[in-house]
Structure formats: C-alpha cells, structure tokens
Amino acid sequence: MPTFSFQQVDVFSSQPMRGNPLAVVVGADQLTDAEMQAFANWTNLSETTFLLKPTVPEAHYRVRIFTPIQELPFAGHPTLGSAHVWLSQAENPPEGEVVQECGAGLVRIRRDGQRLAFAAPPLRRSGAVEEALVEKIAAGLGVARTTIEDANWIDNGPDWIGVLLPSRAYVLAVRPDFSILAGTRVGIAGRFSPEADGDEALFEVRAFSNRGTEDPVTGSLNAGLAQWLIGSGIAPESYVAAQGTVLGRAGRVHVDKVGGDIWVGGEVATCISGTVTL
Structure with a gap:
C-alpha cells in the first residue's frame, strides 16, 4: 500500500x-474518490484535504476537500490549512500570492506575516431567506422569531x-436542536x-x-x-470575528476588504507531521 506525507494542522x-x-494528505494524485472519502x-x-497536481497553469496546486460524508467544492479553513502544508513542502514557493485550484474554481491566498488569508469566492446564492425557513431556523436555534434581526x-x-442575532450573549446562549435544523447549514453572528x-x-x-x-472555526461561513x-x-471593512468559544476553542478570523476583494485570514499551526499508509 502506498505511503503519503501527512500533516494535521490547526x-x-x-x-x-x-x-x-x-x-492534509500530500501528493494524493493516485488515490481514488472512494479512498479519499474513506480516509476522511x-x-x-x-x-480532510488531499493535495494534487493542478490541472490549469494558473494554479500552484489542486485540493480536494472531504467531510466524513461528502466532498465540498470549497471550504475556508481547509483552504488556509492546505496552503500552509503546501508551502511547507514547496521547493520554490512563490513570492506573492498562492493560487489554489478547487471545485469552486481558483482561490487566491496571500501571506501577511504569520497569517494566511484567502480571497472570498463569489457567492453562488445570496439574498433574503424565505420566511418559512427563517421560522424553522428560529425554532432550531431555540429563539423567538423576533430575535432574528436578519437572515441571508x-x-x-x-x-x-447567515443569521444575525442582537448580541454576542444571544449567540453564546443558543442551544441548537439539530433534529429541527437537519439538512440546513446555519451560521449565527452577534456583535460584541x-x-x-x-474589544x-x-x-x-x-x-x-x-x-x-x-x-x-469556519472560513467559508466567515x-x-x-x-x-x-x-x-x-x-466595517476590517474586523475580527471570534468563533469556537462554546466548544472551548479560541478561533480568531481576520476580515479585511481591500479594493473589490474580501480577505479572510488567520494563523495556522502544524500539530502532527509524518506519513500515512492508504
């Protein structure tokens, strides 16, 4: 069975x-879809992500992103973590931006001191959420419908x-009922x-x-x-979001709008490095 370089990062x-x-599994070109899904x-x-050779000249590498049950075209923390691992393996890393190829297309990644940041990809769907779904989400979050200030x-x-609640305290107090939210990805935010x-x-x-x-901590949501x-x-055009508090984490997501781009960034640390046999 083949052996691959492997890292687990935070x-x-x-x-x-x-x-x-x-x-993150490095050099995974020979793995099948089923093998990738099984490992994830x-x-x-x-x-879990798999680094492969790019299929277009504009990209430095290609990544495939799997949850335990499905493949995703894009996700934020896998983008930054995969870029961190690719840079650690690259013989001649670029001086400027790194370009990642993924299911959602090409994603630009920049380095800012100890942080990496990706350019937020275009929204595939935006706009108001239908009222019946907002009411379902309110029930699933265990809050009154009037507590939801906006949903998009x-x-x-x-x-x-995305769901906007009145304050951080409201966000931290939510105890979701996943039987009601089943099949729906919901992100909630409240101001400090x-x-x-x-501050x-x-x-x-x-x-x-x-x-x-x-x-x-979720890059795509942020x-x-x-x-x-x-x-x-x-x-504002520049701010920091906290995430993971309820789970005992201390995630910090740095958001900056520069020109027409919104950059979403954070620090990455390697916790495990070695090989995996698949």
Missing part, C-alpha cells in the same frame, strides 16, 4: 489545539444561511459589547453543519458573513 488560532483541526470518514474531522443566503460552495465582552473581536460566530454538529455584513453596512 487553523484560525495562534494557540495550538484552540482552532479548527485539518488533516476515518479521520472524523470536519474536513451566503452560499459560496457550502450552502450557508465592548463593556461586557471587551478583542467585533462579532461572535457559531456554525451549525447540515450533519448535526457545531464546527469550531467569508459569506463578511460579504453580507460588509455589503449591507452592518460591519
């Missing part, structure tokens, strides 16, 4: 084991729905109160997957939230 935290873990199921992480489709590969919460971040974010779990919240004037 994304969106300067403190190891306080962000979102990602498994075995790791049981929110995502922010689908950038994963079909996220400087007096009660400090380390502007928003608290939580992500509830369509498979009945809470994700520790990218979609940024496009929505900045575009609607709710958020």
Whole structure:
C-alpha cells in the first residue's frame, strides 16, 4: 500500500489545539474518490484535504476537500490549512500570492506575516431567506422569531444561511436542536459589547453543519458573513470575528476588504507531521 506525507494542522488560532483541526494528505494524485472519502470518514474531522497536481497553469496546486460524508467544492479553513502544508513542502514557493485550484474554481491566498488569508469566492446564492425557513431556523436555534434581526443566503460552495442575532450573549446562549435544523447549514453572528465582552473581536460566530454538529472555526461561513455584513453596512471593512468559544476553542478570523476583494485570514499551526499508509 502506498505511503503519503501527512500533516494535521490547526487553523484560525495562534494557540495550538484552540482552532479548527485539518488533516492534509500530500501528493494524493493516485488515490481514488472512494479512498479519499474513506480516509476522511476515518479521520472524523470536519474536513480532510488531499493535495494534487493542478490541472490549469494558473494554479500552484489542486485540493480536494472531504467531510466524513461528502466532498465540498470549497471550504475556508481547509483552504488556509492546505496552503500552509503546501508551502511547507514547496521547493520554490512563490513570492506573492498562492493560487489554489478547487471545485469552486481558483482561490487566491496571500501571506501577511504569520497569517494566511484567502480571497472570498463569489457567492453562488445570496439574498433574503424565505420566511418559512427563517421560522424553522428560529425554532432550531431555540429563539423567538423576533430575535432574528436578519437572515441571508451566503452560499459560496457550502450552502450557508447567515443569521444575525442582537448580541454576542444571544449567540453564546443558543442551544441548537439539530433534529429541527437537519439538512440546513446555519451560521449565527452577534456583535460584541465592548463593556461586557471587551474589544478583542467585533462579532461572535457559531456554525451549525447540515450533519448535526457545531464546527469550531469556519472560513467559508466567515467569508459569506463578511460579504453580507460588509455589503449591507452592518460591519466595517476590517474586523475580527471570534468563533469556537462554546466548544472551548479560541478561533480568531481576520476580515479585511481591500479594493473589490474580501480577505479572510488567520494563523495556522502544524500539530502532527509524518506519513500515512492508504
């Protein structure tokens, strides 16, 4: 059985084991779809990625992203974690941006000191969420419908729905009923109160997957939230979002709008490095 270079990294935290873990298999071109899916199921992480040779000259590498049950065209923390691993393996890494090829197309990644950041991909679906679905989400979050200040489709590969709650306290108090939310990806956000919460971040974010779990720190959700919240004037063009608090994590997602691009970034730390036999 072939052996591959392997790393497990922690994304969106300067403190190891306080962000979102990602498994990365390097040089996985000979693996079949079924083998990739089986390994992702075995790791049981929110995502596992496989680095392959690009199929277009504009890209430096290609990545395939798998949850334990399906392949995703794009996801945020796998993008940054995969770029971190690719850069650690590259013989001649580029001076400027890194270009990743994935199911959603080409994604640009830049380095900013210790942080990596990706350019948020275009939303596949945006706009208001139908009222019946908002009412279902309110029930699934265990909040009154009137508590939801706004809801928007922010689908950038994963079909996220963004929900704005009145404050960070409301976000932290949510106890989701996944039997009601089943099949729906919901991300919630609420603003920090400087007096009660400090000024380390502007928003608290939580992500509830369509498979009945809470994700520790979520790049694709934060990218979609940024496009929505900045575009609607709710958020400034530069801010920090906190995520993972309820799960004992300390995720920090840095958002910056530069020109026409929204960059979503964070730090990445390698926790495990070695080989895997598949």
